[in-house]
Amino acid sequence: MILTIENILSPEELDAITSELKDAEFVDGKLTAGWFAKKVKNNTQLSGKAEAARELRTTIAKALQRNRLFQAAVKPKIIRPMIFSCYSSGMYYGSHTDNAIMGGEKPIRSDVSFTLFLNSPSSYKGGELVIDTSLGEQAFKLEAGSMIVYPSTTLHRVETVVEGKRLAAVSWVQSFVREPSEREILFDLDTAKQVMFQKHGKTPEFDLISKTHANLLRKWAEV
């Protein structure tokens, strides 16, 4: 399931993040790519050691924590520290899959990848995130503060930026539910459950859907 989520960040958070990134020092993105992805990765990113990176990661982690849609769709168990990337004119990230296992001391399995767009799509040309899906390629270029979440199993790329700068935060999640199809069933049930409650309150049917959702989660979750 590929999902876009709008307004992950408030305008104030977005302003704070972009003004922090304006003067930050970006390093070669190849430093954090797998050996095959290095060959096609041509971008820059904020050094993970930078003081700014720690603060910005905390702001975004809090925003993800409070976002109901993200929590319901992704069921995050562990989120890798975010990478803040900057693509200026001529930069791109060619077709690749993300490493299945990431992180040295505390490794995670990457189940879900996400990109949080940090600046306005009208301020740069190109820079679409293109994902290879069973329906063909799909391109995404979202508003600042909006996010796309997609299975880490996919081949994907970032198109060359031909003018302006593309700023984004990217990361990977180990989900409590490893299988994308199971995550989707749980997400659909959860969505139906919420709507039923809003429309009709706590009916016996709501209780049954709630029970089924909880029991499937119990069956499929790895804790």
Ligand SMILES: O=C(O)CCC(=O)C(=O)O
């Ligand atoms: O910037 C993006 O939208 C995706 C970047 C990416 O694919 C990666 O860092 O592995």
Ligand SMILES: [Fe+2]
């Ligand atoms: Fe990737």
